[in-house]
Amino acid sequence: MKKTAAVDAKGLTLSVYRNAQYTTDFTLGGLTGRHNAVTLVGFQTPDDEDEDRAFYPLTGMHVTRLPKGCEVFAPTEHAPAVILRYSAALDTRAPRHMHLAPVDAGPRRGMAGGNYAGTSDSRLPELMEQLTGYRQHIIAVHDRFEG
Template sequence: MQEHYGIRLFVLRGADRDDATLGGISSKHHRLTLIGVVHNSVGLVDRHDLTPIPRPLGTLAQLNDAPPVGLEVRTDYRGRYATLAPAEFDQERGVWHLTRKWSMAGGNYANTIDSRFSDLMFRHLGYPFHGALSIHDRIERR
């Protein structure tokens, strides 16, 4: 069995709000595991494969109670920003990737007190970031 490393995140929800994720992972779990990072340029590049969290930054992932998510760093005319989206492991190719091509914010956020998360954010955004990230786990149904 392959080992995966990640950073444990805690889901933040509105106390008096109904689920707006339409059954997204953040509506069902209190913890998530940040498993990898992908960079996208809005309108130009749409990648889904994640670069795994390196062992020094992550701990051995326990995915049974904290499903995997990827950090998507986007660049557009406003600059760089980041969101989280559900991820899955492709056994055949041996890579983590974002689960769905199109997802949107469902109203929930994730954060952690782990300083390695802040280090990772600085490394990928290029500026200090110490807040919660929007979880993009809402999939519109047709």
């Protein structure tokens, strides 16, 4: 898998899922508070993240492209680009979790705003199994930024 600028890549279109019980936007204007779909275009490996921290602040990011079979749709203004990132874990013995993050956030770390994204496309859970060791159909989106 090659590294690329995430905006040059194609990926999988994911639907955004919100809690229907609330009308409040808990993302504080985040990507999933404004869009009903996102396009997963790549992921950051632990090595990519180390490079980002070493060169912070970056104008671009180190992102690993999705496998060829997952490069289907280009991001659009209605389905902007997101990447997968490893979530922080207190228990290092547990399997690592991943979350989605907006590409335009750069190396900044957001937090969960309560929204998720996923698809019925089998390529997403297959990719998640490769990256984390278990299948995952729905993924938390960390698109809330404060301050």
